Amino acid sequence: MRSILKAAALSAAALGIALTMAGPASAQESRLDKIISSKQLRVGIILSLPPFGMKNEAGEPDGFDVDVAKLAAERLGAELEIVDTTAADRIPNLRTDKVDMIIGQFTRNSERAKVISFSDPYITAVVMAIAVPSDSTAAKATDLDGKRVAVIKGTTQDAAFSAAVPGADIQRFDSSAAALLALKQGQVDAMIEDGNFLNYQAKLAGNLKVIIDPAFGNLIDYNSIGVQRGDQEWLNWVNMFVFELNTSGKGRELYRKWFDADMPAPVNPQF
Amino acid sequence: MFLDWGSITTFYGQLLKGAGLTLVITGLAFAIAIAVGLLVCAGRISRVAPVRWASTVYVEVMRNTPVLLQIFIIFYGLPSLGLRFSAVTAGVLGLGLNVGAYLAEIFRAGVIAVPKGHREAATALALSKVQTLIWVVIPVSLRAVFPALSNMFLATLLGSSLLSVIAVPELTGETNEISSRTFLTIEVYSFSTLIYLALTLSCSIGLALLARWLFPRASRS
Numbered sequence: 001m002r003s004i005l006k007a008a009a010l011s012a013a014a015l016g017i018a019l020t021m022a023g024p025a026s027a028q029e030s031r032l033d034k035i036i037s038s039k040q041l042r043v044g045i046i047l048s049l050p051p052f053g054m055k056n057e058a059g060e061p062d063g064f065d066v067d068v069a070k071l072a073a074e075r076l077g078a079e080l081e082i083v084d085t086t087a088a089d090r091i092p093n094l095r096t097d098k099v100d101m102i103i104g105q106f107t108r109n110s111e112r113a114k115v116i117s118f119s120d121p122y123i124t125a126v127v128m129a130i131a132v133p134s135d136s137t138a139a140k141a142t143d144l145d146g147k148r149v150a151v152i153k154g155t156t157q158d159a160a161f162s163a164a165v166p167g168a169d170i171q172r173f174d175s176s177a178a179a180l181l182a183l184k185q186g187q188v189d190a191m192i193e194d195g196n197f198l199n200y201q202a203k204l205a206g207n208l209k210v211i212i213d214p215a216f217g218n219l220i221d222y223n224s225i226g227v228q229r230g231d232q233e234w235l236n237w238v239n240m241f242v243f244e245l246n247t248s249g250k251g252r253e254l255y256r257k258w259f260d261a262d263m264p265a266p267v268n269p270q271f
Numbered sequence: 272m273f274l275d276w277g278s279i280t281t282f283y284g285q286l287l288k289g290a291g292l293t294l295v296i297t298g299l300a301f302a303i304a305i306a307v308g309l310l311v312c313a314g315r316i317s318r319v320a321p322v323r324w325a326s327t328v329y330v331e332v333m334r335n336t337p338v339l340l341q342i343f344i345i346f347y348g349l350p351s352l353g354l355r356f357s358a359v360t361a362g363v364l365g366l367g368l369n370v371g372a373y374l375a376e377i378f379r380a381g382v383i384a385v386p387k388g389h390r391e392a393a394t395a396l397a398l399s400k401v402q403t404l405i406w407v408v409i410p411v412s413l414r415a416v417f418p419a420l421s422n423m424f425l426a427t428l429l430g431s432s433l434l435s436v437i438a439v440p441e442l443t444g445e446t447n448e449i450s451s452r453t454f455l456t457i458e459v460y461s462f463s464t465l466i467y468l469a470l471t472l473s474c475s476i477g478l479a480l481l482a483r484w485l486f487p488r489a490s491r492s
Contacts, residue, residue: 088451095456115454150438154451171358171438172448178436185350187358 030233031100041078043069044085044099048177051200051258052105053084064258065103068122071250072101072241086175088154091116094228101238102226105194107156117229119238121222122245123255124265126195128157128216131183131202134209138190141213144168147189150179156221157192164215183208194221195264220265275455279462282449286459289445290466296359296441297428300366304427307371312378326375333372339433341365346437362434370427377419381412414486421478425471432467442466 035041045053045065056062061082073080083099090102094116105125108118132138138147145167151158153172162170171188173179180201183191191198195212202208225238245251246267255263314326333341342365346358356364385408393403435444446463450456 088447091454092450092456095454112454153448159452172440172444173438174436174447178438181347182438185347186355187346187350 031228031231032234032237035076035078035100039078040081041069041073041076041101042081042083042099043072044083044090044093044102044104045069046086046090046104046175047082047084048086048175049105049197050177052197064123064254065105067254067257068245068251069103071245072103072238075241075244076237087152088174090154090226094226097228100227100234104226105197105221105223106226107221108224109156112226115229117227117231117235119225119227119235120242120246121224121267122242122251123196123223124263124267125197125221125223126212126217126264127219127221128160128192128213129195129198130211130213131180131191131193131198131208132189132211133183133186134207136189136209139211141165141215144190148187150182150188150191152176152179152193155193157194160216160219161192196259199261200259222267274458276458278453278455279458282453282459285445285449286442286463286466289440289442290470292359292440293428293431293442294470296363296366296431296434296439297424299363300370300431301424301427303363303367304370304374304423307368308374308378311371311375312382315375315379316382330372330375333369334376338365338369338430339436341369342433342437358434358437358439362431362437362439366427366430366434370423370430373423374420377416377423378412380419381416382408384415385411417478417482417486421475421482424478425474428471428474429467 045061045063047053047055047061047063049063049065051063052065053061053063061084066082069080069082083093085093085099085102085104087104090104090106091112093099094102103122105123106112106118107127108121112118128141130138130141130144138144141161141164144165147168148171149161149165149168150171150173151161153174158170158172161168171179171182173182176193176197179188179191179193182188184205184207195210198208198210202210225242227235227238251267252263255261311326311329314322315330317323317326342362345356345365346361349356349361389407389411390403393407398406431441432443434441435447438444440448442463446459450459453459
């Protein structure tokens, strides 16, 4: 009994020390210099989000986001190290300095921009598409009231759908792959993700169809590359990279390679 | 790094709800585990060879494969065979079946731990087989295995965090959800760690008190 209490006191003390030590890390050298001198670029990509990120038959990371990352590494003259992540872990990975950038269908918003920085958009997507089994009668978001609906933790879709259909039985999964599997196995009645992902999956699966709710049809995501906040020089470089990707047509070419279609909206009205 | 401890207070309710579900899952899974453990333990010491073999296979398969995969098979795999469980049910079942295999071995060790002399004394006192089981074997072996049972209970509590991967909103699931929504990564995870610590320590103390009450003359550590 006494030993349990002693252990409790000790563990609490140890945790306390660990937390106080996580103090502010002062930024001196820009990440850009570090990457150029070390020739190492660490990119967080969601490898459970085909065709943006996935593993190909050889077990190598592949997909649209992987192609973009390879291009970035090439432009920096650095070796690419891909760090597999999930939607929910994108910001933690940046905040704890596990990666130099996240290329993972990141929706930019003002809430997220309080803790990390976003580049200019490199891809567009219909924000909220709904995938249901082909025989489903659902035609719009509100038809899913009372139904089991899979969303992915920490995504824009989770927030938007939860607010739009509060009566749905929302099941929050860690990855799009897990949610998709739950849908295919009948564990949920519908799944919410962005249009790019779902259209691609519906084409592969055959027994799924994608519904775009008219109320959300005009909402376009301008997805960006995420970087740590507080390193403007690095952000400048990433923006320049995105600018080139967009203006050179390379980005559109990659989109066509993976989706056999054009992006749902021009990547940025400016360009 | 900007730490924002104050904002955590906003999420007390959600985290406590998650902790509540964690306790419910742990309780249900452990109840299943005890039932499975007793059954499989009886099978392991059965005189009927096929029953013994089947029980051994069960114990070895469950103990030598990851519980996470077992949960995946129940949640994602069984629907292909027409068996559909909700995420919570699938998780409780997976956890209970897995822990049950460990408990079976613990119970078996307990039965073996009953000194031969005790049984002989029971026979000498003309106790029936059932009486011997109830008055001699169970009390003596329960005392012997109680610390191991307590450990498995805590392991079940911590293992319930695995259910977050099949979208069960228990403590880890809620923690991930809050962290992904608010980006208070370090703050929320640290706070949840403290909740887990509080849960396991209260359970440890509760189990220690239970042991003291059940086995009044047991030597205390």
